[in-house]
Amino acid sequence: MRHRRLGSLGTLVTVIAVVSAIATYGPTGTTASVAAAEAAEAAQARSSPSDSYSVPKTPWGHPDLQGLWNNSTTTPLERMTADEQERGRVAQRPVREATEGTGAAWPDAGGPIERAFLVVDPPDGRIPMKSEAIQRLIAREEARRGRGEADSWLDRNTWERCISRTLPVAMTPNLYNNNYQILQTSDYFVIQMEMIHEARVIPLDGRPHTSERIRQWLGDSRGHWEGPTLVVETINFNDKLDGGDLQPSHVIQTGHRGSGKTLRLVERFTRINADTIDYRFTVEDPATFTRPYTVAIPMRKAPSDARLYEYACHEGNYAMLNILRGGRANEQAAMEGAQRVSRQRIEAGHPGIREPAVPIVPVATTIK
Amino acid sequence: MGKRPIRRVMFAVSAAAAVTMYSAIVPVAGQGATTYRAPRTKDGRPDLNGFWQAVNTANYDVQAHVARPAMALRAGPYGPVPAAQVVALGAVGSVPAGLGVVESNEIPYKPEMAAKKKENQDNWLERDPEIKCYLPGVPRATYMPFPFQIFQSQSQVFIAYEYAGAVRNIYMKDPGEAPVDSWMGQSVGRWEGETLVVDVSGFNDQTWFDRSGNFHSEALKVTERYTRTGPDHIRYEATIEDPKVFTRAWKITMPLYRRIDTNMRLLEFKCVEFVEELLYGPLRKRPLPR
Numbered sequence: 261m262r263h264r265r266l267g268s269l270g271t272l273v274t275v276i277a278v279v280s281a282i283a284t285y286g287p288t289g290t291t292a293s294v295a296a297a298e299a300a301e302a303a304q305a306r307s308s309p310s311d312s313y314s315v316p317k318t319p320w321g322h323p324d325l326q327g328l329w330n331n332s333t334t335t336p337l338e339r340m341t342a343d344e345q346e347r348g349r350v351a352q353r354p355v356r357e358a359t360e361g362t363g364a365a366w367p368d369a370g371g372p373i374e375r376a377f378l379v380v381d382p383p384d385g386r387i388p389m390k391s392e393a394i395q396r397l398i399a400r401e402e403a404r405r406g407r408g409e410a411d412s413w414l415d416r417n418t419w420e421r422c423i424s425r426t427l428p429v430a431m432t433p434n435l436y437n438n439n440y441q442i443l444q445t446s447d448y449f450v451i452q453m454e455m456i457h458e459a460r461v462i463p464l465d466g467r468p469h470t471s472e473r474i475r476q477w478l479g480d481s482r483g484h485w486e487g488p489t490l491v492v493e494t495i496n497f498n499d500k501l502d503g504g505d506l507q508p509s510h511v512i513q514t515g516h517r518g519s520g521k522t523l524r525l526v527e528r529f530t531r532i533n534a535d536t537i538d539y540r541f542t543v544e545d546p547a548t549f550t551r552p553y554t555v556a557i558p559m560r561k562a563p564s565d566a567r568l569y570e571y572a573c574h575e576g577n578y579a580m581l582n583i584l585r586g587g588r589a590n591e592q593a594a595m596e597g598a599q600r601v602s603r604q605r606i607e608a609g610h611p612g613i614r615e616p617a618v619p620i621v622p623v624a625t626t627i628k
Numbered sequence: 629m630g631k632r633p634i635r636r637v638m639f640a641v642s643a644a645a646a647v648t649m650y651s652a653i654v655p656v657a658g659q660g661a662t663t664y665r666a667p668r669t670k671d672g673r674p675d676l677n678g679f680w681q682a683v684n685t686a687n688y689d690v691q692a693h694v695a696r697p698a699m700a701l702r703a704g705p706y707g708p709v710p711a712a713q714v715v716a717l718g719a720v721g722s723v724p725a726g727l728g729v730v731e732s733n734e735i736p737y738k739p740e741m742a743a744k745k746k747e748n749q750d751n752w753l754e755r756d757p758e759i760k761c762y763l764p765g766v767p768r769a770t771y772m773p774f775p776f777q778i779f780q781s782q783s784q785v786f787i788a789y790e791y792a793g794a795v796r797n798i799y800m801k802d803p804g805e806a807p808v809d810s811w812m813g814q815s816v817g818r819w820e821g822e823t824l825v826v827d828v829s830g831f832n833d834q835t836w837f838d839r840s841g842n843f844h845s846e847a848l849k850v851t852e853r854y855t856r857t858g859p860d861h862i863r864y865e866a867t868i869e870d871p872k873v874f875t876r877a878w879k880i881t882m883p884l885y886r887r888i889d890t891n892m893r894l895l896e897f898k899c900v901e902f903v904e905e906l907l908y909g910p911l912r913k914r915p916l917p918r
Binding site: 318320326410411413421422423443446452467478570588 | 670900
């Protein structure tokens with residue numbers, strides 16, 4: 261029992277590692293002590309503009325962060341053990357094989373930043389999950405037993421469904437569309453995310469949060485300036501940030517690792533030079549993590565001729581149709597194969613044997 | 629304009645009332661040039677910032693129309709009745725009347741294109757992109773029954789629509805021809821006095837103008853005009869040109885009303901989730917009964 265539980269824990273850890281690795285497209289290795297030192301240094305550095313840089317101001321006197329920014333990087337989210345890195349590489353192999361050498365121009369994975377991982381607090385670079393939260397994910401995975409990867413759209417993640425990447429994940433880089441357009445007025449800070457064309461409208465006028473009965477995919481944000489830094493607090497997320505109970509853990513997009521119901525996200529945007537915003541977010545979710553953790557991802561100014569493109573995700577979502585059709589086709593092929601074998605056995609005259617060679621799983625009456 | 633009773637003895641009381649009533653008598657949509665001078669943004673432009681919404685039934689049908697039983701109809705024994713798929717909605721599924729927003733009320737289709745509009749209308753349930761939560765395009769996004777928010781910075785205007793989280797960047801410096809077709813088109817803006825003029829091009833042919841099947845090709849070009857006519861009103865005009873579908877340009881006009889609710893904000897209408905059963909339901913491993 262203990263062995264099985266550890267095995268499940270190991271699976272989950274692999275799952276999380278794989279998920280982190282795929283999301284950030286390439287782990288880099290380092291020893292724990294060096295990494296911890298680097299992270300501690302990085303956590304202190306670079307969160308305020310260097311002395312020689314003077315942030316331009318908008319006409320109403322706020323720091324001006326407007327423009328098109330990109331946060332592509334191959335640096336992974338967390339520090340991973342050598343074993344996790346290896347499992348991540350193994351899991352990534354089909355993705356690498358599918359995209360390498362094909363002239364695929366669209367991946368915009370960027371390169372590594374000067375840190376070994378994006379988590380800056382805790383200094384050891386590991387996102388500190390509570391054991392209850394890990395158990396919850398393990399239980400979810402086990403409750404999914406008997407479901408395929410394409411039984412319905414609920415088995416796919418919210419990014420594949422073209423609903424939302426959700427927060428904080430939407431502010432972390434993925435394989436492409438890592439572009440953010442920032443626009444400011446005296447009362448609003450607007451971040452337009454290219455992926456799924458989601459716009460975050462952040463009021464700066466000190467208004468209260470909306471009713472806690474209004475729970476949204478991107479929560480409810482309020483912002484205020486602390487010197488050169490915009491501080492954004494977001495609460496009132498819905499409870500589907502981890503994709504809902506049917507979502508398998510081993511999906512490409514990492515969601516928040518808890519449901520979102522108890523999530524409070526605090527982000528800080530500081531322009532530290534003409535080409536860089538120091539962006540960092542702190543996740544507070546006492547139901548999921550033993551303590552808050554902070555991730556820092558630099559946002560770099562895009563070339564002056566770059567622009568956001570419309571990402572009409574849902575309108576062009578042939579992937580979902582084909583994933584589901586593929587699932588049904590696989591089931592049909594398996595059924596036909598089983599029936600073929602059954603016919604062969606009967607024709608070969610097996611006395612008294614009528615059952616098929618491959619057991620047919622009875623259709624459950626529970627509708628999902 | 630001369631119907632406000634102002635008596636000297638009640639001047640102090642009616643001053644506030646006069647301010648309130650002034651906005652009601654400023655000419656709005658289609659009633660000629662406005663004399664209103666909008667407050668300015670910090671860089672001296674008319675201020676369009678805020679929450680706006682059209683309050684009409686143009687999204688049902690941009691032309692003048694009487695109320696009807698449903699959007700999807702079928703032949704009944706004594707005239708059309710709601711189609712089977714919508715009859716359970718009753719009056720909730722009925723179509724309210726509209727004065728029409730099309731100037732001269734005529735949409736100048738080429739003859740073969742008029743037939744296509746009728747076909748769209750007859751097959752509304754299968755064809756209207758709004759039903760599938762697809763992006764609404766321009767100008768339909770403006771008169772969806774949802775608010776939208778306009779943001780103005782020095783170099784850019786941005787519009788966020790509550791419906792489906794649709795967004796539009798309005799470039800105030802022309803970036804050249806649209807590199808690729810899109811649902812919401814490419815918007816390029818300029819100021820003409822009190823009016824923000826937006827030229828939109830680079831559309832695909834997938835959006836409709838309303839629920840009545842009015843459509844366009846990828847050759848569509850839309851010229852919008854946003855003019856403040858009072859503290860809480862914008863006159864919105866959109867000229868539609870599409871030489872593949874229409875014999876000439878045509879124009880719609882309507883007022884936009886400021887949403888003045890306390891702590892007004894756009895909420896999410898991420899309707900993609902709401903249409904998954906519609907679009908993918910039959911592909912479930914175990915489909916629900918339909």
